[in-house]
Amino acid sequence: MLIAQIGRKPINDKSVEREVYALSSGIALGLVNLGAGPELHVQFGDLNIEERLLRFIEGGKIMELPKSTQQASQYNEGQCSSIREGDQVNVHITSPGALFALCLIYLQSNNRLVAAKL
Numbered sequence: 001m002l003i004a005q006i007g008r009k010p011i012n013d014k015s016v017e018r019e020v021y022a023l024s025s026g027i028a029l030g031l032v033n034l035g036a037g038p039e040l041h042v043q044f045g046d047l048n049i050e051e052r053l054l055r056f057i058e059g060g061k062i063m064e065l066p067k068s069t070q071q072a073s074q075y076n077e078g079q080c081s082s083i084r085e086g087d088q089v090n091v092h093i094t095s096p097g098a099l100f101a102l103c104l105i106y107l108q109s110n111n112r113l114v115a116a117k118l
Contacts, residue, residue, distance in 0.1 A: 002029035003052055004065055006097045007089060018093050026097025030104025037109035049105075054117060056098035059091045 005025035010018060033040055040049055046066050055063055106114045
């Protein structure tokens with residue numbers, strides 16, 4: 001799932017490419033749902049994609065994915081001794097990708113609420 005990849009925790013001490021990984025996942029999520037806007041809630045209502053993207057932009061406590069979307073330990077935290085993030089979103093990593101995704105998803109939708117958030 002692309003939304004999970006934006007906020008993926010470091011899996012080892014050699015996580016130098018995390019920013020690019022999160023950004024490319026955000027761009028991919030935006031392109032897959034290009035212009036979907038309000039219909040996104042109908043298709044993926046249980047994922048709360050808009051709320052998750054806003055959390056990746058603004059920060060706060062990490063939202064758990066629904067159990068139906070989690071695969072066997074693929075999205076679990078790895079062991080990294082040099083990066084300790086805890087249960088908060090690292091907006092320095094996640095916000096560029098989340099911004100791209102949100103902008104592409106609501107492209108030409110004229111949604112004032114999303115525009116005000118951005």
